[in-house]
Amino acid sequence: MEVTYLEAIRQGIWEEMERDPDVFIIGEDIGVYGGAFKVTAGMLDHFGERRVVDTPISESAIAGASIGAALMGLRPVAEMQFADFITCAYDQIVNFAAKCRYRWGAAVPMVVRAPSGGGTHGGPFHSQNPEAWFAHVPGLKVVTPATAYDAKGLIKSAIRDNDPVIFFEHKGLYRRIKGNIPDEEYTVPIGKASVFREGTDISVITYGAMVYVARDAADELAKEGISIEIVDLRTVFPLDEEAVLASVRKTSKAILLHEDILSGGVGGEIAARIAEKAFDHLDGPVVRIAAPDTPVPFSPPLEQTFLPSVPKVMEKARWLYNY
Numbered sequence: 210m211e212v213t214y215l216e217a218i219r220q221g222i223w224e225e226m227e228r229d230p231d232v233f234i235i236g237e238d239i240g241v242y243g244g245a246f247k248v249t250a251g252m253l254d255h256f257g258e259r260r261v262v263d264t265p266i267s268e269s270a271i272a273g274a275s276i277g278a279a280l281m282g283l284r285p286v287a288e289m290q291f292a293d294f295i296t297c298a299y300d301q302i303v304n305f306a307a308k309c310r311y312r313w314g315a316a317v318p319m320v321v322r323a324p325s326g327g328g329t330h331g332g333p334f335h336s337q338n339p340e341a342w343f344a345h346v347p348g349l350k351v352v353t354p355a356t357a358y359d360a361k362g363l364i365k366s367a368i369r370d371n372d373p374v375i376f377f378e379h380k381g382l383y384r385r386i387k388g389n390i391p392d393e394e395y396t397v398p399i400g401k402a403s404v405f406r407e408g409t410d411i412s413v414i415t416y417g418a419m420v421y422v423a424r425d426a427a428d429e430l431a432k433e434g435i436s437i438e439i440v441d442l443r444t445v446f447p448l449d450e451e452a453v454l455a456s457v458r459k460t461s462k463a464i465l466l467h468e469d470i471l472s473g474g475v476g477g478e479i480a481a482r483i484a485e486k487a488f489d490h491l492d493g494p495v496v497r498i499a500a501p502d503t504p505v506p507f508s509p510p511l512e513q514t515f516l517p518s519v520p521k522v523m524e525k526a527r528w529l530y531n532y
Contacts, residue, residue, distance in 0.1 A: 210390060215383040217357035217390055218322075219248050221364035222286060224394065226256055229284065232368055233260040236271055236288030236322075245290050246324060246383055272298035272321070276306050279319040284368055292325035292377060293337045306373040307348030316371040320364070326379040326418055326468060327516055332507035338417075338469035343375045344446035344478070350374045350399055351446040355420035357388030359443055362397025370399060379418040379468075386421070402449035404456065408438030411526055412456040414479055415466040416442040419517060423466055426522035435530050445475050453479060454487050461492040462529050468517060471499040493532035496525050 212220065226232045233256075234249055240263040243250030253261040264271050268289055275285035289295045295302070302321065309315040327336035344351050352367055352374055354360040360378070367374040405420055406427055413423045420441050427437035440456045442449065457463045463483055465476035476497045483495050498517050506512045 210392060211387050212357055212390055213384050214357045214360050214378075214386040214388070215246060215248055217361035217388070218364050218378060219250070220390075221361040222249070222368070223252065225365055225368040226252070226260065231282060232284045232286065233262065233278075234286045234288065235262040235264060235275060237264055237266055237290050239263060239288050244288065246380065248322075249288070268294050268297035269301055272301035272306070275319045275321075276301060276317060279306075279317045279373075280309070280315060284318045286320045286322060286368060288322045290324065291331075291335050292323035292339050293334050295321065295323055295339060299342075302349070302373065302375070303343070303346050307346050310348055310372060317373050318371045320367045320374045320376050322376050322378060324380045325377045326381050327505050327512055328381040328418070330507060330509050330512060331505075333504035336505040336512075338377075338467070340375075340377055340445050341469055341474050344475055348372065349446065350444065351377070352399060352444050353377045353416040354443060355379075355382070355386075355405070355417055355441050357386060358390050359397050359403075359441075361390055362395055363399065363443065366396045366399050369396070374399070377417065381418050397443070400444045400447045400449060402440055402442045402444070402452035404438065404452075405441040406437065406439040408436040408460065410436040410460055410530055411462045411464060412438045412440060412460045413464045413466055413522070413526075414440045414442065414453055414456070416445060417468065419466045419468050422517060422519055422522060426519045426526065429519065429523055430526055433527075435526060437526065448479070448482075450482055450486075453483065457483050457487045458490040461490055462532075463491070464496045464498060464522070464525060464529065466498045466517060466522060468500060470502050471497060472502050474499050493529050496529055498522060498525055
Protein backbone atom coordinates (compact mmCIF):
# COMPACT_ATOMS: atom_id res chain seq x y z
CA MET A 210 0.00 0.00 0.00
CA GLU A 211 1.42 3.41 -0.97
CA VAL A 212 1.07 6.15 1.65
CA THR A 213 2.60 9.54 2.36
CA TYR A 214 5.35 10.03 4.91
CA LEU A 215 2.78 11.78 7.13
CA GLU A 216 0.26 8.95 6.84
CA ALA A 217 2.95 6.40 7.64
CA ILE A 218 3.69 8.15 10.95
CA ARG A 219 0.00 8.46 11.67
CA GLN A 220 -0.55 4.74 11.04
CA GLY A 221 2.38 3.81 13.23
CA ILE A 222 1.06 5.82 16.18
CA TRP A 223 -2.49 4.55 15.65
CA GLU A 224 -1.36 0.91 15.55
CA GLU A 225 0.68 1.29 18.73
CA MET A 226 -2.26 2.90 20.52
CA GLU A 227 -4.45 -0.01 19.44
CA ARG A 228 -1.82 -2.52 20.53
CA ASP A 229 -0.94 -1.03 23.90
CA PRO A 230 -3.47 0.82 26.10
CA ASP A 231 -0.58 2.51 27.94
CA VAL A 232 0.29 4.55 24.84
CA PHE A 233 -1.25 8.02 24.69
CA ILE A 234 -0.57 11.24 22.78
CA ILE A 235 -0.19 14.72 24.21
CA GLY A 236 0.45 18.16 22.77
CA GLU A 237 -0.94 21.42 21.48
CA ASP A 238 -3.95 21.14 19.13
CA ILE A 239 -3.52 17.38 18.64
CA GLY A 240 -7.07 16.53 19.66
CA VAL A 241 -9.99 18.53 18.33
CA TYR A 242 -7.90 20.17 15.61
CA GLY A 243 -6.10 16.95 14.68
CA GLY A 244 -2.61 18.44 14.93
CA ALA A 245 -1.00 21.34 13.09
CA PHE A 246 -0.10 18.99 10.23
CA LYS A 247 -3.04 16.58 10.78
CA VAL A 248 -0.88 13.65 11.90
CA THR A 249 -3.27 13.00 14.79
CA ALA A 250 -6.53 13.61 12.89
CA GLY A 251 -9.35 11.32 14.01
CA MET A 252 -7.54 10.00 17.07
CA LEU A 253 -9.61 11.94 19.60
CA ASP A 254 -12.87 10.47 18.29
CA HIS A 255 -11.45 6.95 18.21
CA PHE A 256 -9.40 6.79 21.42
CA GLY A 257 -11.08 9.41 23.59
CA GLU A 258 -9.85 12.36 25.60
CA ARG A 259 -8.01 10.29 28.22
CA ARG A 260 -5.57 9.08 25.54
CA VAL A 261 -5.53 12.17 23.30
CA VAL A 262 -4.61 15.07 25.54
CA ASP A 263 -4.82 18.65 24.27
CA THR A 264 -2.55 20.94 26.26
CA PRO A 265 -1.94 24.65 26.80
CA ILE A 266 0.87 26.27 24.83
CA SER A 267 3.62 25.14 27.19
CA GLU A 268 6.25 22.79 25.84
CA SER A 269 7.85 22.54 29.27
CA ALA A 270 4.53 21.34 30.70
CA ILE A 271 4.09 18.84 27.88
CA ALA A 272 7.54 17.38 28.50
CA GLY A 273 7.17 17.39 32.27
CA ALA A 274 3.76 15.68 32.17
CA SER A 275 5.12 13.13 29.71
CA ILE A 276 8.13 12.32 31.89
CA GLY A 277 5.90 11.86 34.94
CA ALA A 278 3.51 9.62 33.03
CA ALA A 279 6.40 7.57 31.64
CA LEU A 280 7.87 7.07 35.12
CA MET A 281 4.48 5.73 36.19
CA GLY A 282 4.46 3.13 33.42
CA LEU A 283 2.63 4.88 30.59
CA ARG A 284 4.06 5.53 27.12
CA PRO A 285 3.45 9.13 26.11
CA VAL A 286 3.97 10.40 22.57
CA ALA A 287 4.44 14.16 22.93
CA GLU A 288 4.21 16.54 19.97
CA MET A 289 6.21 19.77 19.96
CA GLN A 290 4.21 21.11 16.97
CA PHE A 291 7.42 22.67 15.61
CA ALA A 292 10.84 21.31 16.53
CA ASP A 293 12.07 24.87 17.22
CA PHE A 294 9.81 25.13 20.27
CA ILE A 295 11.51 22.16 21.91
CA THR A 296 13.91 24.67 23.45
CA CYS A 297 11.22 25.52 26.01
CA ALA A 298 11.34 21.87 27.15
CA TYR A 299 15.11 21.45 26.83
CA ASP A 300 15.81 21.35 30.55
CA GLN A 301 13.13 18.72 31.21
CA ILE A 302 14.31 16.49 28.37
CA VAL A 303 18.09 16.86 28.76
CA ASN A 304 18.51 17.23 32.51
CA PHE A 305 15.79 14.87 33.64
CA ALA A 306 14.40 12.43 31.07
CA ALA A 307 17.81 11.62 29.60
CA LYS A 308 19.45 11.03 32.99
CA CYS A 309 16.87 8.94 34.86
CA ARG A 310 18.26 5.65 33.57
CA TYR A 311 21.78 6.61 34.69
CA ARG A 312 20.80 8.10 38.04
CA TRP A 313 18.61 5.34 39.42
CA GLY A 314 17.85 2.86 36.63
CA ALA A 315 14.41 4.27 35.88
CA ALA A 316 12.88 3.79 32.45
CA VAL A 317 11.39 6.86 30.76
CA PRO A 318 9.55 5.38 27.75
CA MET A 319 8.50 8.59 26.03
CA VAL A 320 8.68 9.86 22.44
CA VAL A 321 9.02 13.53 21.57
CA ARG A 322 7.78 14.17 18.03
CA ALA A 323 9.52 17.19 16.50
CA PRO A 324 8.44 18.43 13.03
CA SER A 325 11.59 20.07 11.72
CA GLY A 326 13.32 21.43 8.63
CA GLY A 327 13.10 24.18 6.08
CA GLY A 328 11.87 24.62 2.54
CA THR A 329 8.42 25.75 3.66
CA HIS A 330 9.26 29.46 4.16
CA GLY A 331 8.60 29.25 7.87
CA GLY A 332 11.38 31.62 8.86
CA PRO A 333 13.93 31.31 11.67
CA PHE A 334 11.51 30.08 14.36
CA HIS A 335 9.73 27.34 12.39
CA SER A 336 12.42 25.84 10.15
CA GLN A 337 15.37 24.69 12.25
CA ASN A 338 16.99 21.26 12.37
CA PRO A 339 17.91 20.84 16.06
CA GLU A 340 19.03 17.20 15.95
CA ALA A 341 22.66 18.02 16.84
CA TRP A 342 21.52 19.66 20.10
CA PHE A 343 20.29 16.27 21.31
CA ALA A 344 22.84 13.99 19.61
CA HIS A 345 25.27 15.17 22.31
CA VAL A 346 23.12 13.92 25.21
CA PRO A 347 23.74 10.43 26.63
CA GLY A 348 20.44 8.78 27.47
CA LEU A 349 18.55 10.10 24.46
CA LYS A 350 17.98 8.46 21.10
CA VAL A 351 17.64 10.74 18.09
CA VAL A 352 15.74 9.39 15.08
CA THR A 353 15.53 11.05 11.64
CA PRO A 354 13.61 8.95 9.08
CA ALA A 355 13.62 9.82 5.39
CA THR A 356 11.16 7.34 3.87
CA ALA A 357 7.56 6.44 4.58
CA TYR A 358 8.57 2.85 5.33
CA ASP A 359 11.18 3.93 7.85
CA ALA A 360 8.96 6.61 9.36
CA LYS A 361 6.30 4.07 10.28
CA GLY A 362 8.73 1.39 11.40
CA LEU A 363 10.80 3.78 13.49
CA ILE A 364 7.88 5.52 15.21
CA LYS A 365 6.67 2.09 16.32
CA SER A 366 10.13 1.18 17.59
CA ALA A 367 10.42 4.55 19.34
CA ILE A 368 7.11 4.06 21.16
CA ARG A 369 8.18 0.58 22.31
CA ASP A 370 11.61 1.76 23.46
CA ASN A 371 12.09 2.08 27.21
CA ASP A 372 14.23 5.21 26.95
CA PRO A 373 13.36 8.72 25.66
CA VAL A 374 13.43 9.13 21.88
CA ILE A 375 13.46 12.43 19.99
CA PHE A 376 11.70 11.72 16.69
CA PHE A 377 12.46 14.32 14.02
CA GLU A 378 9.95 14.47 11.16
CA HIS A 379 10.92 16.71 8.26
CA LYS A 380 7.93 18.86 7.38
CA GLY A 381 8.95 19.02 3.74
CA LEU A 382 8.55 15.25 3.47
CA TYR A 383 5.07 15.02 5.02
CA ARG A 384 3.03 15.05 1.83
CA ARG A 385 5.76 15.12 -0.81
CA ILE A 386 7.25 11.69 -0.16
CA LYS A 387 5.25 8.51 -0.66
CA GLY A 388 6.26 4.90 -0.29
CA ASN A 389 4.92 1.38 -0.15
CA ILE A 390 4.47 -0.11 3.29
CA PRO A 391 3.43 -3.70 3.99
CA ASP A 392 -0.01 -4.59 5.27
CA GLU A 393 1.48 -6.75 8.00
CA GLU A 394 3.03 -5.24 11.10
CA TYR A 395 6.73 -4.37 11.07
CA THR A 396 9.28 -2.26 12.90
CA VAL A 397 12.62 -0.68 11.92
CA PRO A 398 15.43 -0.91 14.47
CA ILE A 399 16.72 2.27 16.07
CA GLY A 400 20.45 2.80 15.56
CA LYS A 401 20.78 1.07 12.20
CA ALA A 402 21.57 2.92 8.96
CA SER A 403 20.59 1.71 5.49
CA VAL A 404 22.24 1.94 2.10
CA PHE A 405 19.70 3.99 0.18
CA ARG A 406 21.65 3.69 -3.07
CA GLU A 407 24.62 1.51 -3.98
CA GLY A 408 27.66 3.19 -5.55
CA THR A 409 31.41 2.86 -5.98
CA ASP A 410 33.06 6.29 -6.26
CA ILE A 411 31.84 8.51 -3.40
CA SER A 412 29.87 7.84 -0.21
CA VAL A 413 27.30 10.49 0.70
CA ILE A 414 26.38 10.10 4.36
CA THR A 415 23.10 11.85 5.09
CA TYR A 416 19.63 11.63 6.64
CA GLY A 417 16.14 13.13 6.52
CA ALA A 418 15.18 15.34 3.58
CA MET A 419 18.78 15.51 2.35
CA VAL A 420 18.52 11.86 1.27
CA TYR A 421 16.46 13.08 -1.69
CA VAL A 422 18.86 15.91 -2.49
CA ALA A 423 21.61 13.30 -2.57
CA ARG A 424 19.47 10.99 -4.70
CA ASP A 425 18.73 13.65 -7.31
CA ALA A 426 22.38 14.69 -7.43
CA ALA A 427 23.42 11.05 -7.80
CA ASP A 428 21.03 10.61 -10.73
CA GLU A 429 22.63 13.54 -12.53
CA LEU A 430 26.20 12.56 -11.65
CA ALA A 431 25.58 9.05 -12.97
CA LYS A 432 25.20 10.60 -16.44
CA GLU A 433 28.79 11.83 -16.03
CA GLY A 434 30.06 8.43 -14.97
CA ILE A 435 30.29 9.25 -11.25
CA SER A 436 28.81 6.54 -9.02
CA ILE A 437 27.40 7.79 -5.71
CA GLU A 438 26.58 5.58 -2.73
CA ILE A 439 24.03 7.07 -0.33
CA VAL A 440 24.00 5.98 3.30
CA ASP A 441 20.79 7.02 5.09
CA LEU A 442 21.66 7.16 8.79
CA ARG A 443 18.00 6.97 9.90
CA THR A 444 19.26 7.46 13.48
CA VAL A 445 21.89 10.08 14.30
CA PHE A 446 22.30 8.99 17.93
CA PRO A 447 23.28 6.27 18.52
CA LEU A 448 25.23 6.49 15.27
CA ASP A 449 25.66 3.40 13.09
CA GLU A 450 29.41 3.88 12.83
CA GLU A 451 29.92 0.43 11.32
CA ALA A 452 27.71 1.21 8.31
CA VAL A 453 29.41 4.58 7.74
CA LEU A 454 32.91 3.16 7.87
CA ALA A 455 32.00 0.20 5.67
CA SER A 456 30.76 2.51 2.92
CA VAL A 457 33.77 4.85 3.15
CA ARG A 458 36.19 1.91 3.03
CA LYS A 459 34.38 0.76 -0.09
CA THR A 460 34.44 4.07 -2.01
CA SER A 461 37.46 5.80 -0.37
CA LYS A 462 35.75 9.20 -0.56
CA ALA A 463 33.11 10.74 1.69
CA ILE A 464 30.67 13.64 1.63
CA LEU A 465 28.70 14.43 4.79
CA LEU A 466 25.43 16.14 3.93
CA HIS A 467 22.90 17.64 6.33
CA GLU A 468 20.41 20.50 6.31
CA ASP A 469 21.45 21.73 9.74
CA ILE A 470 24.09 24.47 9.91
CA LEU A 471 27.72 23.48 9.41
CA SER A 472 29.37 24.33 12.72
CA GLY A 473 28.70 21.82 15.48
CA GLY A 474 26.56 19.67 13.20
CA VAL A 475 26.33 15.88 13.08
CA GLY A 476 28.64 15.92 10.06
CA GLY A 477 31.58 17.10 12.12
CA GLU A 478 31.29 14.12 14.47
CA ILE A 479 31.09 11.67 11.60
CA ALA A 480 34.05 13.32 9.87
CA ALA A 481 36.12 12.86 13.02
CA ARG A 482 35.24 9.18 13.23
CA ILE A 483 36.10 8.61 9.58
CA ALA A 484 39.44 10.38 10.04
CA GLU A 485 40.14 8.38 13.17
CA LYS A 486 39.09 4.92 11.99
CA ALA A 487 39.22 4.89 8.17
CA PHE A 488 41.98 7.37 7.35
CA ASP A 489 44.09 4.79 5.49
CA HIS A 490 41.18 4.11 3.13
CA LEU A 491 40.64 7.74 2.10
CA ASP A 492 41.68 9.02 -1.33
CA GLY A 493 40.62 12.60 -0.65
CA PRO A 494 39.49 15.00 2.08
CA VAL A 495 36.27 14.38 3.96
CA VAL A 496 33.84 16.98 2.60
CA ARG A 497 30.92 18.56 4.48
CA ILE A 498 27.89 20.15 2.84
CA ALA A 499 25.50 21.96 5.17
CA ALA A 500 23.68 25.24 5.69
CA PRO A 501 25.68 28.39 6.55
CA ASP A 502 25.96 29.50 10.16
CA THR A 503 22.98 31.85 10.13
CA PRO A 504 19.33 31.64 11.17
CA VAL A 505 17.02 30.20 8.52
CA PRO A 506 15.86 33.04 6.24
CA PHE A 507 12.17 33.74 5.77
CA SER A 508 12.56 35.09 2.22
CA PRO A 509 12.02 32.22 -0.26
CA PRO A 510 15.00 33.14 -2.49
CA LEU A 511 17.26 33.51 0.54
CA GLU A 512 16.03 30.23 2.02
CA GLN A 513 16.68 28.47 -1.27
CA THR A 514 20.24 29.81 -1.23
CA PHE A 515 20.64 28.86 2.43
CA LEU A 516 19.63 25.20 2.06
CA PRO A 517 21.95 22.52 0.66
CA SER A 518 20.89 21.77 -2.91
CA VAL A 519 21.44 19.38 -5.79
CA PRO A 520 23.82 21.78 -7.62
CA LYS A 521 25.89 22.23 -4.45
CA VAL A 522 26.20 18.48 -3.97
CA MET A 523 27.10 17.98 -7.63
CA GLU A 524 29.78 20.67 -7.47
CA LYS A 525 31.43 19.20 -4.39
CA ALA A 526 31.13 15.65 -5.70
CA ARG A 527 32.81 16.53 -9.01
CA TRP A 528 35.65 18.22 -7.12
CA LEU A 529 36.13 15.23 -4.83
CA TYR A 530 35.88 12.73 -7.68
CA ASN A 531 38.68 14.53 -9.53
CA TYR A 532 40.82 15.09 -6.45
